[in-house]
Each structure stands twice: as C-alpha cells, then as structure tokens.
C-alpha cells in the first residue's frame with residue numbers, strides 16, 4: 001500500500017460505498033478507509049511519556065468517528081523502518097476557520113520502538129496514515145453514561161463525550177438525541193504524572209474522577225474501585241464504556257454484569273495491518289449460539305459488548 005497526497009487518497013478495494021461498514025459483511029474496513037499522506041502540525045508532550053500528535057488530514061478528519069482508529073507509520077514518509085503502522089484511537093477532530101474538519105489529534109504513550117520513533121516526528125514532516133478503521137461507537141443511550149479509562153484508555157472518550165453531548169458532529173453526523181447529563185469519566189493510571197488531557201475533558205464538560213495505583217492523585221487503588229462504589233451507591237447508569245488493558249476490562253465486565261448495566265469495551269489488541277488481512281488482532285467473541293469464535297478486532301471491533309468477549313481467552317493481550 002502506497003501513501004498518496006492527502007487530496008488523492010488511495011482507497012482500499014471495497015464493495016460498499018459511503019462512510020459506514022458494509023451492511024452485508026461487517027468484517028471489512030469502512031468504505032471511507034484510505035491511505036493519507038498527513039503533515040505533522042504538532043507533536044507535543046502532554047504528560048509523562050505522552051504526546052498529542054496533530055496531523056493535517058482533512059479527508060481523514062471528515063470521515064472518522066469516535067471509537068474508530070487510524071494506523072500511523074511512525075517513521076517519516078518513505079522510511080521503511082518501522083515498517084508496520086501502529087493503531088491509535090481518534091482523540092479529537094480539529095476544525096478550520098470555516099468550521100470544516102481539517103486535522104486529527106491522536107494521543108499516545110511511548111511504550112516501545114514504534115511510539116518511540118513517533119515521538120521524534122517534527123512539524124512539517126509527512127507521515128503515512130490509514131483510516132478511519134474499526135466500527136466506532138453508535139448512538140448514545142437514554143440516561144447517564146460512565147466512561148472507565150485505564151492507562152492510555154482515555155483517548156476515545158473526549159470525542160465520544162463531545163459527540164454524545166451534541167457539541168460536535170463527527171463523520172458528518174450530529175447526534176439527534178444527545179445525552180442530557182454530562183458523562184462521568186473514571187480515569188485510572190499508575191501515577192499522577194501519567195494523567196493526560198484532564199483539562200481537555202473538563203473543558204469539554206466531561207466530569208473526571210481519578211484513581212492512581214500509587215495514591216499520588218485521587219483514589220488510591222484501581223479505577224474499577226471507583227465504579228464499584230458508584231454502582232453500589234446508585235443510581236445505575238444507562239451504559240458503561242471501558243477502554244484500557246484487558247485485565248481491567250475483564251474486571252469491568254464482571255462488575256457491570258453483576259449490576260446488569262449494559263457495558264461496551266474498546267479492545268486494544270496488537271495489530272499489524274488494521275484492515276482485516278493478517279488476523280494478528282483476533283479476540284474470542286461469543287456468538288449467538290454461545291460458542292466463542294475468533295474475530296478480528298480491527299474490522300469487527302474495536303468496540304464490543306463486554307459480555308460478548310470471552311475474557312478467559314484474552315490473557316495474551
């Protein structure tokens with residue numbers, strides 16, 4: 001796959017048209033997915049080892065929706081090392097002076113070679129980016145919403161909160177029946193310096209409660225403790241949405257099923273291609289007949305109902 005100028009995206013071969021998944025076969029990349037040559041506008045630290053990357057990519061910005069992701073090749077365009085792209089959730093879409101989608105923001109934590117190389121990118125450099133990928137979130141429920149984020153799992157929730165509150169359109173769609181109460185985000189990290197983007201969430205109208213493993217900020221303990229206390233106290237939210245490491249999501253799934261609260265999770269399985277070709281991202285997903293079948297997280301996810309995931313088979317993630 002070769003990157004082309006932003007104005008001339010290379011589209012994946014795909015039978016459907018329009019920005020949504022093919023209704024006949026959910027296991028394909030969205031029809032709007034393309035490879036974009038995106039110019040780096042900013043790549044700035046926002047917390048310890050954590051950066052916000054702003055890419056000029058109007059085509060991607062126009063189509064991408066909350067919960068979808070993009071694959072970013074970490075080296076400058078034309079460099080083949082690292083060869084594989086890395087997946088990052090949409091953090092937000094930036095509008096130009098005319099109110100048109102112009103750029104996308106991604107927030108990433110440096111954990112290895114790819115994200116380390118990405119941290120070295122400078123404004124003006126061009127990167128190969130492909131997306132939008134994945135299913136993304138659907139319409140909001142009627143009632144309260146709680147987001148539960150672990151580690152870098154907060155990244156999908158800024159755009160989702162803004163979208164569901166009716167504050168911004170994404171993928172050309174504005175929510176017809178926005179949620180009436182501001183979402184609450186429960187956000188857990190190992191230590192305070194890793195908290196990223198708190199001001200972004202609060203200024204978007206999303207309430208944030210923090211937990212840290214070492215007690216350096218907020219609740220001393222797991223973020224799921226905060227949710228357990230809230231569910232115990234009531235009233236129960238209409239939906240819980242989680243993003244973070246698989247053990248945290250498994251705990252979330254157990255907790256929400258105990259209180260019979262609908263829960264969706266965004267899985268962060270390792271990915272190589274991002275559009276359904278390599279099967280490196282599979283997760284065990286329960287089928288209507290009760291059996292678990294391996295499904296590609298990049299095309300059928302990353303968003304799944306928590307009770308559809310066979311968490312006993314997710315230990316490698």
Ligand SMILES: Cc1cc2nc3c(=O)[nH]c(=O)nc-3n(C[C@H](O)[C@H](O)[C@H](O)COP(=O)(O)OP(=O)(O)OC[C@H]3O[C@@H](n4cnc5c(N)ncnc54)[C@H](O)[C@@H]3O)c2cc1C
Nearest residue numbers: 086087088089107108109111112113114115155268269270
């Ligand atoms: C749909 C999706 C959305 C994501 N969104 C974000 C985001 O918004 N921000 C962000 O910082 N990260 C996000 N990630 C995770 C991110 O893609 C990985 O951290 C990144 O690919 C690591 O690349 P690397 O080359 O730096 O690390 P590697 O050198 O490949 O790995 C370094 C270490 O991190 C572990 N690792 C690598 N990938 C993952 C993963 N997916 N899950 C758990 N452990 C991993 C490896 O096992 C190893 O221990 C997302 C992943 C997915 C699938």
Ligand code: FES
Nearest residue numbers: 274276278279298
């Ligand atoms: S990452 Fe290749 S099939 Fe999902």
